[in-house]
Amino acid sequence: MFHWLEKRPFFFAVGVFLVIAFAGLIEILPNFAEAARPVEGLRPYTVLELAGKEIYKKDNCIACHSQLIRPFKAETDRYGQYSLSGEYAYDRPFLWGSKRTGPDLHRVGNYRTTEWHENHMLNPPAVVPGSIMPAYKHMFTNKADIETAYAEAVTVKNVFNTPYGDDIQPGKEAFEKHFKSVVLPEAQKIAADMKNQDVKDAVAKGEIPEIVAMIAYLNSLGDSRYAAKK
């Protein structure tokens, strides 16, 4: 049979394809629908948090930080309750990471504050002596891309039925309204807890520096996205 196949490239290719595709069919498909369900009481990320998640992606935080607490005592002692599948239902893409050069962040919102993050992002070794994490000073000057984050919220609402409110609608007008009424006040709340004057000034002018969105996202990792736990 193999001699026969070797002289017939088409059937050879079909054979190879079937053999490699087989595992995917059996391992991946069966669980798909179930794994997509959120845990009860979980809300999707706000637009500001999504913008923060974009910065988390842009600066590739997953290179060093995981968001997956494994079910071992050493991990739950260090980071809190082990991670559940349904907690990731609104994570597109998933951000588990594969390397912990720094600590896990899946519940970092439960034990770190806005103030802590502000100091830490500006100069990590000043907060954690011996830290090898680089400073992310550019986050204090770069502006967060809120419009793209909003576009993502609209997309996941309309395409994947993510439960956002009725004010998340396509188009520039809806965006501007949402920005003024929801995103900016949320950013102001975070800026109020910060001490950097440039950041405060920018937010007062209606601009949102990356660091504000980033902190909003980091604070959302943990209990604050559960109505019941807040």
Next chain:
Amino acid sequence: MQSNAALEYDYSVAKLFVYTTIAFGFVGMLIGTLIASQLAFPELNYLFGEYGTFSRLRPLHTNVIIYGFTLSGIWAAFYYSAQRVLKVSMAESKFVMFLGKLHFVLYMIAAVSMVVTLLLGITANKEYAQMEWPLDLLIVVIWVVWGLAMFALIGIRREKALYISMWYYIACFLGVAMLYLFNNMEVPTYFTSGGLGSIMHSVSMYAGTNDALVQWWWGHNAVAFVFTVPIIALIYYFLPKESGQAVYSYKLSLLSFWGLMFVYLWAGSHHLLWSTVPDWMQTMGSIFSVVLILPSWGSAINMLLTMKGEWNQLTENPLIKFMVLASTFYMLSTLEGPIQAIKSVNAIAHFTDWIPGHVHDGVLGWVAFMIMAALFHMAPRMFKREIYSKKLIEAQFWIQTTAVVLYFTSMWIAGITQGMMWRAVDEYGNLMYSFIDTVTVLHPYYAIRALSGVLYLTGFVMFAYNMIKTMTSSREISEEPQFRSPMA
């Protein structure tokens, strides 16, 4: 018109990919050495502002090495060896020639765009699939063009039976095509939001645990179908050609090929042990990873036994050294991987530096060694000149081998140290170390790893110099060498 006269093969496309292999190899390894040094000496994060941090550069390193260096090397070898095993010249078909050149041009466009977008932080942030949707589409086109070129060449072949290397090239083409398509399913947000925000941005079709599954189905199998399958195609062609020995066992090559095809995909979920994917899937990943030793070692042993009775070549010919050590590192790597995939070992190894250690004994010792040996073998035949310096190859071999050994030994120690410290508890059951304790302790190992990077890069520069000299100013040869590559 079949005659016994040797065909004049056309290497114009293969040559182009040889140049990019050298260029991307240098860039990718340079970035790798820089980011390794950043972990030991964090001040190095501030060389290029926001574009120079470890986090921003790390995907650039992986992508340039995988899609720049490795794919270029594979395609250089493909466009060289496919003609030979199929007994047909690319010059015989204008169509194949056009596809080959189109393949290269599109590839260069994609590679440059990849570097620029990743530096800017435009990323889908799935490991080894970072590129955003417009680039994904371009990559699909490139892949199709390569597939067309391959099957067009197969269509006009004179040798009816496909040689073993061709099996692996076909598998590489199909495997990557399937996995890449599924993993990069994403919705561009610009079009669904009434024209808001960045046109480059997209959101993954899958969420959370599902996304993780599809991603590591890809992530693991990118390793399979880029770092393993086509590299086996290389060794099946170049080792027998350089040594003048016939492949040891046809049956073993059959068993290894179909075994690898069937088993590899199952093992993807070993990247997700102790995560939120269902337990049965984790167990399957674990079991199949161990089974994977069989076909992997099958190929490696088949290659080693090909040298049976001719082991003296190991001392005489540095290219044989590279290839034999490559298969040996392949065996090490494919034993180490399954060990890490055992759930109890993984509990300690996962998230630590043992994992990059494992990756690098594979890529530095197996993939890069094999690609460099292939390029050395092709050079005298493509450029009709002997290899510039044998001494330089010998020196390069030892420098790089030392580098690989330093890399994986330091990362073994670093990984196991950190894994054990994370879980260490005192007599009352409290955690013994804060996280930062487990970071500062790694400094010496990070420094050794950085040194290993410098050594490997030095070896690569020697390789590049040797290749460039071979292309331009080495002694010309009139006849194509049959087996052993001539070198001064």
